[in-house]
Amino acid sequence: MTAPGSREALDRAVRLAVFRAAAETARVPAPADITAALGISPEDVEASLHRLAEERVLVLAPGPSTRIWMANPFSAVPTAHRAFIDGRTYWGNCIWDVLGIPPALHADAEIATACGDCGMEIRLRVAGGELVEGEGIVHYGVPAARWWDNIGYT
């Protein structure tokens, strides 16, 4: 059983390992990658990921195995919302998140997303910390108070 103080330190280390790996590689790490990177037990990593999910720092995939689905703004699985930065393709969970990837990385980006109505590709560009190209409106169908009832649907 991990003591509360060391549990906090563990969760911080796991959080940083997840987000730094996602930033550096454009891929959200698997629990085994975190275990290897931090040199801690798979059980500690799993328990930490569940606590981070409860705190809504990240989202685990549905099902019995512990796998990260979203380390917002990054998606662990391919999506239509893509940010192209320094030769890498990052997947965002939605338009909000894919627009958050360049600010998170403090980088310029080309962004490709898809119209939620007709599926047409939409291109955007971020440069110098500003959105310099792109147009459109963003539709939210779920009231903010219910976003986390089913964040995958939202």
Place this chain on the structure above:
Amino acid sequence: MTLDQQWSLAKAWYSDKLEPDWRRATPDEAEARLARIGLADAFWRLRP
């Protein structure tokens, strides 16, 4: 919302996400961010 509003939210939410001392915004802070860009009606309230 407009794309500019969405861009403002993306910056507010994620600019510090990779920082070691990042913490999740409180509901008050998150609602204030929404209100700052004109999203203040009942649809955008984070608590029922």
